Every structure is written in structure tokens, then in C-alpha cells.
Amino acid sequence: MPLVTSKQMMVDAQNGKYAVAAFNIENMEMVQTVLETAAELQAPVMIQTTPGTVKYAGVAMLAAMVQTAAKTCPVPVALHLDHGESYELAVQALHSGYTSIMIDGSKLPFKENIALSKRVVDMAHAVGIPVEAELGKVGGKEDSLEVSDKSAAFTDPGEAKEFVLQTGIDSLAVAIGTAHGFYKGEPKLDFDRLAKIRDVVEILLVLHGASGVPDDMVRKAVALGISKVNFATELRAALTRGVREALVDQSIIDPKKFMASGKKAVKEIVKQKIIICGCDHKANSYR
Numbered sequence: 001m002p003l004v005t006s007k008q009m010m011v012d013a014q015n016g017k018y019a020v021a022a023f024n025i026e027n028m029e030m031v032q033t034v035l036e037t038a039a040e041l042q043a044p045v046m047i048q049t050t051p052g053t054v055k056y057a058g059v060a061m062l063a064a065m066v067q068t069a070a071k072t073c074p075v076p077v078a079l080h081l082d083h084g085e086s087y088e089l090a091v092q093a094l095h096s097g098y099t100s101i102m103i104d105g106s107k108l109p110f111k112e113n114i115a116l117s118k119r120v121v122d123m124a125h126a127v128g129i130p131v132e133a134e135l136g137k138v139g140g141k142e143d144s145l146e147v148s149d150k151s152a153a154f155t156d157p158g159e160a161k162e163f164v165l166q167t168g169i170d171s172l173a174v175a176i177g178t179a180h181g182f183y184k185g186e187p188k189l190d191f192d193r194l195a196k197i198r199d200v201v202e203i204l205l206v207l208h209g210a211s212g213v214p215d216d217m218v219r220k221a222v223a224l225g226i227s228k229v230n231f232a233t234e235l236r237a238a239l240t241r242g243v244r245e246a247l248v249d250q251s252i253i254d255p256k257k258f259m260a261s262g263k264k265a266v267k268e269i270v271k272q273k274i275i276i277c278g279c280d281h282k283a284n285s286y287r
Helices: 006-016 028-041 051-057 059-071 087-096 110-125 157-167 191-200 215-223 233-246 255-277
Strands: 020-024 045-049 077-084 100-103 131-135 139-142 145-147 171-174 204-207 226-231
Touching (some): 006 020, 006 226, 020 233, 020 255, 028 045, 028 059, 028 233, 045 059, 051 059, 051 077, 051 087, 059 087, 087 100, 100 110, 110 131, 110 157, 131 157, 157 171, 157 191, 171 191, 191 204, 191 215, 215 255, 226 233, 226 255
Parallel strands (some): 020 045, 045 077, 077 100, 131 171, 171 204
């Protein structure tokens, strides 16, 4: 089916007390694997690209690839710009057919983050596209985005309320202790903070940096109001691991063969995350 926006599938998730699993992709094989797995599990799904991936392939190429794959996919699929770093990139993504936009001004001072986010909201809402923003800084590294442990700041519930009111965003990525990349130790999530944020804002909440977070913690975050969970690093690692395992056989020179091994490894992760988020067999709930 044609690409859909992220708004309604996330509203359905919030009402149904599950979360939409959102997967960052790097190439055609990852797109194929995510959509094939989502179709098998009858799960609505979001495909995401970071600025690093966009720099590598271009928004037009990525959008065309996902749009083509989604046409034959029987479940709702949204294409989301993850950690969009500028107004200009948001415009490029919209022109290329992205159906969901994140503007990440979390590194900016509070008022500047509001101003940038509102500017993107005004532009995207004019064409019916929802916007996600971030308040507080999720630690770790993803592509060119890097936040040191010392710089990582949790989302303040009071600021979250003001931020939502002044920007008009559709969803908010909250910083409650997750990090991009793999964790050095056991992650410690501030669930009390998440509950307080949920109490003061009505919009959809997003959890970034979920790769490596224990399953029970993801489920608890969803139970406390998270409607979208992002996964990136584990998929990259799985693809690389699968390819390496295949290339032990040095007679393999056909990329289709070693990429098939990579896709198999990615599929295991995607299936697991969809089930953890509880969005399996929820595709029919999309209206």
C-alpha cells in the first residue's frame, strides 16, 4: 500500500497500549527485511533514515526505494527522517516523499530548540505531515550525532509541557537514560520521570536508543506511555555479523548470497523487537 503518515499508527498504538517499532535502515536489503517481517507479523512499521544515511544515499533514492517496497507490502508503512538536523533537510525529505519528520534541536538552548521545531512544524503541518522533536539529550553516538555522558541531560517534565505547547509538535522524543549505540553497562532508565512527563503532556512519546535495552525495560516504557520505539545499532550489527559469517566461505563472490545471510540475521532482530513492542497483529487497527 502507499506510504502513510506516522500520526495515526502512533495514536492507535497509544490507545492500544503498545508501541510502533521504528527501524533505521541503511540499504535495500534492510528495507526488504523490515517490510517482509512486518508483513509476516501483521505489524504497522516505521522505516527511518538518519542524516548519515541520507548523506550516503540521498533522500530521493531512499524515499523511492521505500515507496517502491511499500507498494506491495500489506501493512501500514511510514518513512521517517530520524534526527533531522536542519530545516533545509526537513524540506528536502518532505519533497522526496517522507511521511514523518523529526527535527532534532536538542543540542540548542531551550528557546532556540522551540523556534527551530516550530518552524518545521509550521512547514510540515501545511502539507499534513507530522513532526517529532527531542527535548533533553539522548547520550551515545549515532552517525555524526554524538552526545557525551556528561552532556546527556534528561527531559524536564515542566519544560516538556512548555515545549509541546509552544511548538505544536505531534510527538516528543524523551531522554530518560537511554543512549544511542551499544551500552557499556546495564542501562538505567528513569521511569518515574517518564511517568511525570506522561502526566503533563498529551502528545505521543518516543523512546530513542533502545538497542541493547533489556526487553522488560522496553515493555515497561511502553506500559508507561511510549508509543514508538527506535532501533538502529542492533540491526547494523546483525547485518554485519551475518555477512561476515557468510564470507568465511571465501568461494562466495555473489553479493546476493552473503547479503542473504545478513538479511536472515536482521530478520531475527526485527521480529524480536516487533513482538517486544506489542505491535504484532495490530496492522488492521490502522484506520
